[in-house]
Amino acid sequence: MNEKPHRTRMDEFRSTLADYKSIGPWALGGTVFVPLADYAIRLGPPWPDGLAIITSIVELLVVLTVFHFWYRSSYKRASRRMLLAIALLVGCFGVYLYLNSLFTFTAGANAAKYVKGYAVRPDVAPLITADFTVDDALASSEYNTEAVWTKGSIAVMRIILLFLWLISFALLSMTISSFVIYHRRKRARSIGNGT
Amino acid sequence: MTALLLHSHEPGVDLEPLRGNVITLATHFALQHASSNLEVVAHFEDINVSNLAGLLFWSLATAAQPLAAPTISAPNYGIDHTPVAINCLESGPGQIHPGQAYPRNAKLMAQRRDPNEVWREIKSLAEQEAVSPSQPFIQPLTIKIVGSTIQLRIKLEEGGDLGFGEDPYQLPIKEQILIEALRHALADRQFQSSPQPDIEQNRSLEALPTGSTKTSTYANANERWQCYLDQAQHLVRQMVVALETVTDKNQLKQVLQEAKTQIDEILYSHGQLFDSIANYADEHHYIVVYERGGSVKPFSVSLVSIPDGAKVWLMTDLVYRKQLIVRTDPTQWPWREIVQNPADLIGKYRYIARWPDGRHAEGSIDVTNSNPLRFQP
Numbered sequence: 001m002n003e004k005p006h007r008t009r010m011d012e013f014r015s016t017l018a019d020y021k022s023i024g025p026w027a028l029g030g031t032v033f034v035p036l037a038d039y040a041i042r043l044g045p046p047w048p049d050g051l052a053i054i055t056s057i058v059e060l061l062v063v064l065t066v067f068h069f070w071y072r073s074s075y076k077r078a079s080r081r082m083l084l085a086i087a088l089l090v091g092c093f094g095v096y097l098y099l100n101s102l103f104t105f106t107a108g109a110n111a112a113k114y115v116k117g118y119a120v121r122p123d124v125a126p127l128i129t130a131d132f133t134v135d136d137a138l139a140s141s142e143y144n145t146e147a148v149w150t151k152g153s154i155a156v157m158r159i160i161l162l163f164l165w166l167i168s169f170a171l172l173s174m175t176i177s178s179f180v181i182y183h184r185r186k187r188a189r190s191i192g193n194g195t
Numbered sequence: 196m197t198a199l200l201l202h203s204h205e206p207g208v209d210l211e212p213l214r215g216n217v218i219t220l221a222t223h224f225a226l227q228h229a230s231s232n233l234e235v236v237a238h239f240e241d242i243n244v245s246n247l248a249g250l251l252f253w254s255l256a257t258a259a260q261p262l263a264a265p266t267i268s269a270p271n272y273g274i275d276h277t278p279v280a281i282n283c284l285e286s287g288p289g290q291i292h293p294g295q296a297y298p299r300n301a302k303l304m305a306q307r308r309d310p311n312e313v314w315r316e317i318k319s320l321a322e323q324e325a326v327s328p329s330q331p332f333i334q335p336l337t338i339k340i341v342g343s344t345i346q347l348r349i350k351l352e353e354g355g356d357l358g359f360g361e362d363p364y365q366l367p368i369k370e371q372i373l374i375e376a377l378r379h380a381l382a383d384r385q386f387q388s389s390p391q392p393d394i395e396q397n398r399s400l401e402a403l404p405t406g407s408t409k410t411s412t413y414a415n416a417n418e419r420w421q422c423y424l425d426q427a428q429h430l431v432r433q434m435v436v437a438l439e440t441v442t443d444k445n446q447l448k449q450v451l452q453e454a455k456t457q458i459d460e461i462l463y464s465h466g467q468l469f470d471s472i473a474n475y476a477d478e479h480h481y482i483v484v485y486e487r488g489g490s491v492k493p494f495s496v497s498l499v500s501i502p503d504g505a506k507v508w509l510m511t512d513l514v515y516r517k518q519l520i521v522r523t524d525p526t527q528w529p530w531r532e533i534v535q536n537p538a539d540l541i542g543k544y545r546y547i548a549r550w551p552d553g554r555h556a557e558g559s560i561d562v563t564n565s566n567p568l569r570f571q572p
Contacts, residue, residue, distance in 0.1 A: 124513070
């Protein structure tokens with residue numbers, strides 16, 4: 001007698017994760033757990049090291065949360081949530097790209113990327129004119145950001161860029177996992193009903 | 196900080212044949228104490244063995260290897276200025292022919308040590324340092340298991356200071372240690388095996404983006420990497436030959452500079468070694484982590500004075516402008532004398548150059564690449 005093994009909620013989560021993984025690469029161009037967009041297009045914020053791991057953890061937490069709280073969401077709710085997540089994703093990633101282009105620079109023999117600050121140091125501020133811009137000051141200080149901007153503003157900008165990056169990936173994760181969970185549940189229901 | 200001065204010239208005693216031994220010992224010593232407060236300073240010219248520390252090192256060098264007979268016969272080496280081809284995708288390994296790379300050039304020959312011998316010592320030392328389990332001088336690649344994933348950490352930075360001061364041998368030794376450290380890391384067993392079996396199994400082929408199924412094998416990739424490293428090593432060897440054969444200071448600087456620039460291109464340029472490693476790691480589902488956020492890597496720039504013999508002082512342009520604003524006494528301005536050549540520089544500077552006959556020059560420079568800087572009165 002062929003009796004179907006009982007599927008626990010954890011089994012269902014694993015299946016959801018597998019489906020999620022199979023959809024993610026279309027969006028990210030790489031594996032899901034490691035957002036290779038950072039590596040492939042060098043878009044990721046320069047700070048901190050191990051960004052891929054942090055992003056991966058955030059993505060996993062989002063998938064867990066969506067599965068735990070919104071597993072039984074109706075079509076209407078799931079659709080609304082996905083639309084909201086996509087709208088926020090476009091906004092956050094747009095802001096991230098804008099700030100990334102304004103507050104990061106590439107320099108050095110290895111052409112690495114670094115974060116600028118937003119508040120110029122008091123001893124440098126009097127030097128800044130139309131002919132000697134903040135970027136000139138940076139090039140004139142061996143590209144030492146702390147010689148031009150206050151430490152605090154550099155740290156804040158690092159956090160802002162990181163936050164926007166992580167939020168963007170969390171929203172992407174939310175969109176994909178909402179989609180996967182709803183359609184898995186719909187399929188499971190169809191099988192259960194024999195339709 | 197304690198400074199240990201290493202001198203190699205006693206008046207009347209020719210220590211030139213010991214040069215390689217002294218370098219080897221000094222480097223070992225420097226590396227062993229790289230993280231302590233002991234600074235090792237090695238001078239190889241115009242200094243006598245007058246202090247105890249210098250004598251100690253001289254004795255060590257003598258004890259380590261009996262005094263070799265000075266090489267009088269002219270070595271069969273010259274310098275090849277032809278840039279090394281750095282396309283390992285097409286050329287593959289086996290393109291390096293060191294014998295052909297150094298055509299006979301009588302003008303450049305000098306009565307120094309056999310460059311081959313010096314090169315072997317440097318190579319051997321670098322190999323030892325690359326596998327040294329304690330206090331590695333540099334770790335360009337690190338493979339770590341984090342949970343169910345494997346991380347490949349790529350560090351695009353040079354090793355620390357060997358404490359050689361102005362000694363030009365620092366450059367080839369540092370570069371060779373980096374090359375050997377890379378060879379060692381790439382031969383790591385973890386790197387050869389296919390990582391993350393769970394991800395391999397779970398990954399649906401239908402879901403892969405176009406082209407992702409085309410993964411290179413370790414053997415193919417390693418062949419390409421070794422080709423890059425062989426080319427970089429070839430350039431280090433050119434440096435050593437230049438150091439032992441070229442007598443003209445400016446020409447020596449130029450050769451060292453060109454070799455260094457080419458090594459940087461082989462390692463760091465887009466599509467070259469580090470890119471190739473990262474691509475391979477990506478294809479095989481390693482998590483590639485670039486260790487970033489450190490200080491900006493400066494360019495290694497040769498300073499050439501015309502005529503020769505000028506002393507050069509630099510100050511960053513920003514500091515210079517600050518001095519003008521606060522109107523400090525110009526005699527108190529923080530000029531930095533450039534004692535190491537090539538020097539690590541990047542960005543805009545103000546300079547003062549002074550020649551022994553009293554002539555001088557001053558102005559501003561902008562260092563945006565590794566091209567030599569020329570100073571004229």
